[in-house]
């Protein structure tokens with residue numbers, strides 16, 4: 075695959091990945107393309123197939139994974155999520171830098187592949203702030219909140235290990251975090267040795 079190296083964004087649920095990515099893509103719609111994941115979970119209100127996710131039946135996704143069609147996959151809250159090779163290829167074909175928003179299990183699998191992306195970890199200022207933001211987002215039940223927070227500790231532990239990510243961005247103040255993200259991308263992704 076010829077093109078700029080993709081970007082992998084990882085961080086606990088609620089750390090601000092979507093917020094930062096939406097801003098990045100709005101500011102530079104011509105440069106970046108979001109890799110659309112597959113999931114076996116049901117669409118939420120307002121979610122469109124092929125836009126937010128490719129929604130797929132569990133048996134079909136299990137078969138596709140067995141067929142080697144996925145670069146990474148993970149189970150979260152009883153549902154399968156994954157990145158297909160075709161979804162990455164679609165972004166490459168449009169001449170854009172491919173962005174993957176994936177979680178820790180996925181990152182570990184991508185590291186075994188030949189994708190060679192830039193790895194960015196979005197860290198919340200603290201678990202307490204993470205909890206406050208998830209509560210304010212108003213998307214979680216008591217149970218899913220607990221699950222996300224327990225995963226968060228594990229993800230942060232992995233995220234801060236030197237060498238696991240190319241950059242760790244603490245999302246304290248949103249404007250500063252975005253400025254750090256932009257600086258990294260401008261220096262390493264858009265101007266750096268991004269061809270392979």
Ligand SMILES: Nc1ncnc2c1ncn2[C@@H]1O[C@H](COP(=O)(O)OP(=O)(O)OP(=O)(O)O)[C@@H](O)[C@H]1O
Pocket residue numbers: 085086087088089090091092093094207208210211245246247248249251
């Ligand atoms: N720096 C910040 N300061 C205050 N609030 C923030 C900041 N960054 C994000 N938020 C808010 O925190 C909440 C979580 O952010 P967001 O949905 O972007 O997280 P996420 O990492 O994409 O989560 P998920 O993995 O569950 O999709 C949102 O309501 C968002 O508006």
